[in-house]
Amino acid sequence: MNVLNAEQVKKILSEQRKRRQIDAAKVLPMERFGEFKLLKKLGEGGMGAVFQAQESLTNRVVALKVLRKNLNDNKTFQERFKREAKLAGSLNHQNIVACHSAGVINDAQYLVMEFVEGETLKMRLQREGNKLSEGTALKIIKEVALGLSHAHNKGVVHRDIKPENILL
DSSP, X not given: OOOOOHHHHXXXXXXXXXXXXXXXXXXXXXXXXXXXXXXXXXXXXSSEEEEEEEETTTOOEEEEEEEOGGGTTOHHHHHHHHHHHHHHHTOOOTTSOOEEEEEEETXXXXXXXXXXXXXXXXXXXXXXXXXXXXXXXXXXXXHHHHHHHHHHHTTOOOOOOOGGGOBO
16 A cells, blocks of 8 residues: 655645646637626536626626536436526525526536625635634524525525635
């Protein structure tokens, strides 16, 4: 059995992050995606990348989530993405990002979601030195709980609650 030292682990993690960034760049190496003008990349996850985009017809700024190209041929991921779109579209609550629509452009599945200006809980924690006042923490917890309660009442379980997915 090989044992890795801290430097080797850091190098491996760094290489994995670089590969993910390169893979994410392959999701949409263009300035337009169908009717959407891509303004900037907001983030990426295991299933795809999220962009701030502008709809051509309405000029509305939205969050556009696009399934990774290498997953578009995977039926399991396609079904999971479709299920996410249906579930997200069924929710209507002030503490949940609204899903406007979904579709396929050039064999790439996408979700069109409400764009929320501001910062994530992760960004706030980094800015505040990983500390929040008791009052602030309780307010955030209450708002998250209200949104999750609404989702659970509709039969939706989020399964990915983390600071970078909580918008303030």
